[in-house]
Amino acid sequence: MKRLLVLLVSCVGLAGQAYAQGEETPDRFTLMKQAVKYATKADSYSAYCSDEPSSMASNYLDSFFLEAGVTIAQKDELASIMEKEVQSFLARLKEDKPSCSDLEFMMGRLEIMRKLKDVSYLLNGVDPATLPPDNIPNLEDLMLPRNEDMPIPVEH
Numbered sequence: 001m002k003r004l005l006v007l008l009v010s011c012v013g014l015a016g017q018a019y020a021q022g023e024e025t026p027d028r029f030t031l032m033k034q035a036v037k038y039a040t041k042a043d044s045y046s047a048y049c050s051d052e053p054s055s056m057a058s059n060y061l062d063s064f065f066l067e068a069g070v071t072i073a074q075k076d077e078l079a080s081i082m083e084k085e086v087q088s089f090l091a092r093l094k095e096d097k098p099s100c101s102d103l104e105f106m107m108g109r110l111e112i113m114r115k116l117k118d119v120s121y122l123l124n125g126v127d128p129a130t131l132p133p134d135n136i137p138n139l140e141d142l143m144l145p146r147n148e149d150m151p152i153p154v155e156h
Helices: 002-010 029-048 057-065 072-094 105-121
Strands: none
Touching: 029 057, 029 072, 029 105, 057 072
16 A cells, blocks of 8 residues: 555656646546546555555545535446446456566556546646656666567566
8 A cells, every 4th residue: 555655646747647738627527437447446456466455446435425516326326436447457457367566567557546646636626737747757668678589477
């Protein structure tokens, strides 16, 4: 969980890049749905890689349920999204059986956390244009090119 928080905090600056480039910000309920999806995927990554449960999605739901103007139908839809996402994404992880220390796996996890951070900023009314630039290097640019003839190491 600490790693997830460190990743989330360290990614400051990427919030809403697409929106900062002139696209319209989605309505609040659309942002809520995105936050629940991303938080559920982050929880699934944590559940897959550790025995410690993560409750980011539940925490988002709890805060959205307390928000004025959210209808019962919207609350039901958000809860349904969380349930479907956790079942499908965790099932996919268990089926694919990626190694938690695999760089590609970690990059996917980081991308979800970046998207969650971006949506969180937008939900909190932060103008992405006011955020400092991201000074984290793009890790994919630092990776060596993959040699297709080289076997992928398997964990034992």
